[in-house]
Amino acid sequence: MSPNALPARVLPEPVREAIGRRDEHGAIGLHRAASARQRERQALATRAPHALMARAGLAVARLALALQPHARTVWIACGHGNNGGDGLEAAIHLQQAGRQVLLQLLEPPAGSTAPDDARLAQQRARDAGLVIHTGTQSPPGAGQADLVIDALLGRGLGRPAEGPLAAAIEAINDAGLPTLAVDLPSGLPGDGGHPVGPCVRADWTLALLTLAPGLFTGAGRDLAGEIWQDPLGTLDDPQPMPADARLNDGRSIERLMPLRPHALHKGSSGDVLVIGGARGMGGAAMLAARAALVAGAGRVHLHPLDPQGLATDPLHPELMHCSRPDSDLLARCTVVAGCGGATDIIGWLPELSRHAARLVLDADALNALAADSALLALLHQREAGRTVITPHPLEAARLLRYPLETIQQDRLAAAQELARRCHAVVVLKGSGSVIAAPGRLPWINTSGSAALATAGSGDVLAGWLGASWSRRATLPASPADPWQASEQAARLAVHLHGQQAQRLSPDRAALPASRLAEAACLLRPRHPDTGPGPIA
Numbered sequence: 001m002s003p004n005a006l007p008a009r010v011l012p013e014p015v016r017e018a019i020g021r022r023d024e025h026g027a028i029g030l031h032r033a034a035s036a037r038q039r040e041r042q043a044l045a046t047r048a049p050h051a052l053m054a055r056a057g058l059a060v061a062r063l064a065l066a067l068q069p070h071a072r073t074v075w076i077a078c079g080h081g082n083n084g085g086d087g088l089e090a091a092i093h094l095q096q097a098g099r100q101v102l103l104q105l106l107e108p109p110a111g112s113t114a115p116d117d118a119r120l121a122q123q124r125a126r127d128a129g130l131v132i133h134t135g136t137q138s139p140p141g142a143g144q145a146d147l148v149i150d151a152l153l154g155r156g157l158g159r160p161a162e163g164p165l166a167a168a169i170e171a172i173n174d175a176g177l178p179t180l181a182v183d184l185p186s187g188l189p190g191d192g193g194h195p196v197g198p199c200v201r202a203d204w205t206l207a208l209l210t211l212a213p214g215l216f217t218g219a220g221r222d223l224a225g226e227i228w229q230d231p232l233g234t235l236d237d238p239q240p241m242p243a244d245a246r247l248n249d250g251r252s253i254e255r256l257m258p259l260r261p262h263a264l265h266k267g268s269s270g271d272v273l274v275i276g277g278a279r280g281m282g283g284a285a286m287l288a289a290r291a292a293l294v295a296g297a298g299r300v301h302l303h304p305l306d307p308q309g310l311a312t313d314p315l316h317p318e319l320m321h322c323s324r325p326d327s328d329l330l331a332r333c334t335v336v337a338g339c340g341g342a343t344d345i346i347g348w349l350p351e352l353s354r355h356a357a358r359l360v361l362d363a364d365a366l367n368a369l370a371a372d373s374a375l376l377a378l379l380h381q382r383e384a385g386r387t388v389i390t391p392h393p394l395e396a397a398r399l400l401r402y403p404l405e406t407i408q409q410d411r412l413a414a415a416q417e418l419a420r421r422c423h424a425v426v427v428l429k430g431s432g433s434v435i436a437a438p439g440r441l442p443w444i445n446t447s448g449s450a451a452l453a454t455a456g457s458g459d460v461l462a463g464w465l466g467a468s469w470s471r472r473a474t475l476p477a478s479p480a481d482p483w484q485a486s487e488q489a490a491r492l493a494v495h496l497h498g499q500q501a502q503r504l505s506p507d508r509a510a511l512p513a514s515r516l517a518e519a520a521c522l523l524r525p526r527h528p529d530t531g532p533g534p535i536a
């Protein structure tokens with residue numbers, strides 16, 4: 001086994017991966033189960049029987065040895081499908097590398113049989129002299145192993161695990177050992193990232209062939225740990241299956257960073273107008289305005305909905321108070337509406353829908369929209385690429401009239417549906433924010449952390465996004481692609497917002513939103529989140 005050829009680490013960033021894995025947008029593609037299967041079929045068709053699984057097993061064993069080089073005993077829990085087959089193949093290599101392997105195999109449920117590849121892997125493991133424990137209990141000594149490899153279930157998860165499978169998942173979690181998941185943590189739905197039954201909590205996940213969106217959003221990040229990928233030698237295959245989504249990671253947004261040329265003037269950075277801050281919630285609008293200012297908008301106007309609200313910001317006297325925005329101002333600005341807007345924002349929405357050049361709707365503006373289909377119809381009449389909405393999952397649930405659970409079970413689908421219904425670019429916030437524009441592949445953002453789970457960090461994002469969009473609006477637009485500017489502005493702001501939070505709070509301690517607003521930028525942060533790179 002060559003120790004040099006390891007898979008590529010996808011998260012945490014930065015990625016130093018094999019050449020050729022990025023698409024024409026400089027992005028890494030994500031595949032839902034149906035296209036992953038199709039990709040697998042394509043790969044199987046051009047290879048010798050069992051070659052793909054043998055390679056998968058080798059990739060798992062190599063990564064296990066690289067991550068835990070001193071592990072002497074490795075417990076490998078295998079299911080009856082091809083995910084288990086990968087585990088069995090890995091067992092052969094780990095045994096050959098001198099490790100003691102405790103190999104557990106769950107029997108198929110009554111009436112079903114293991115797939116051919118997995119059966120062949122079982123035979124090969126037996127032929128290699130491995131002892132296979134087939135009871136429902138973990139193998140003796142498993143709890144004292146140095147590493148557990150979870151090969152119970154991968155992309156085949158069809159329903160919540162129960163019975164022996166659920167017990168095996170719980171045994172892995174209860175053991176508290178360093179855990180490497182094969183392809184997916186068992187129990188994690190690859191498309192959605194929101195388990196409804198028991199699920200392995202892994203320290204590392206090695207995705208095989210394709211990357212599942214569910215690894216990067218919802219509960220996926222916490223359950224998958226550090227994410228690695230091995231394309232199993234398929235990078236040069238002709239016509240690979242197109243992706244269903246893309247990763248909005250550091251590399252993919254590099255090309256979106258606006259230049260600040262020497263001859264820049266405030267008129268070339270665009271204007272932002274923030275409307276929000278009803279009584280008692282002036283801070284929300286102030287945070288959005290500050291973020292827009294610090295992120296580099298040419299001019300920032302603030303219209304507080306509370307007439308007694310702060311007229312000026314003592315920390316930022318450059319912020320312009322605006323007592324009554326007229327249609328000329330609306331037609332010039334990127335309008336960020338709704339932060340702390342309460343019900344006072346409702347009356348503004350028809351006018352904003354008609355006149356705002358670019359419109360970012362957040363918080364209470366979204367609640368107003370959810371409650372009034374006439375407002376939604378007005379939004380629909382706006383030109384393509386003129387609106388961005390930034391709901392958190394509960395706001396998305398109100399807008400779509402779905403239970404919150406449904407949103408979280410398939411965040412990609414929810415964001416796409418919202419984009420279609422609202423005729424807007426959508427930022428569905430939370431762990432692994434999804435950015436979706438109508439009729440386009442959605443993006444899953446990789447930056448950010450629980451440091452952002454504080455009141456006001458969404459207001460900061462809305463203002464940041466406003467500045468990002470204003471800046472892009474002054475650049476030459478692509479007439480053939482009306483969604484491009486707003487989608488790119490959202491991608492850039494969402495990624496930098498998360499990246500700055502990681503930089504300011506590396507240990508994920510709660511980050512006051514006012515500190516984040518002061519760090520708003522549209523440039524590469526000075527201290528990007530770096531870590532040891534993978535060996536690719």
Ligand SMILES: NC(=O)C1=CN([C@@H]2O[C@H](COP(=O)(O)OP(=O)(O)OC[C@H]3O[C@@H](n4cnc5c(N)ncnc54)[C@H](O)[C@@H]3O)[C@@H](O)[C@H]2O)[C@@H](O)CC1
Binds near residue numbers: 081155159162184209
């Ligand atoms: N065929 C190959 O050569 C390759 C297979 N690969 C592996 O194959 C995996 C997919 O394999 P499978 O399609 O066999 O699926 P899995 O091994 O993930 O699951 C096996 C079977 O378990 C059953 N099942 C699903 N949910 C269950 C539940 N809650 N309780 C009990 N049984 C349940 C299903 O019938 C499913 O087909 C990937 O995740 C990956 O690890 C990849 O390594 C690529 C190569």
Ligand SMILES: Nc1ncnc2c1ncn2[C@@H]1O[C@H](COP(=O)(O)OP(=O)(O)O)[C@@H](O)[C@H]1O
Binds near residue numbers: 428431449454
């Ligand atoms: N655990 C997390 N991981 C990554 N990003 C997060 C996490 N929690 C919150 N965020 C981000 O923080 C922001 C919170 O926005 P929101 O829920 O609207 O809060 P608020 O209304 O208090 O400002 C969003 O950008 C969201 O994506």
Ligand SMILES: [K+]
Binds near residue numbers: 083154181185186
């Ligand atoms: K697994």
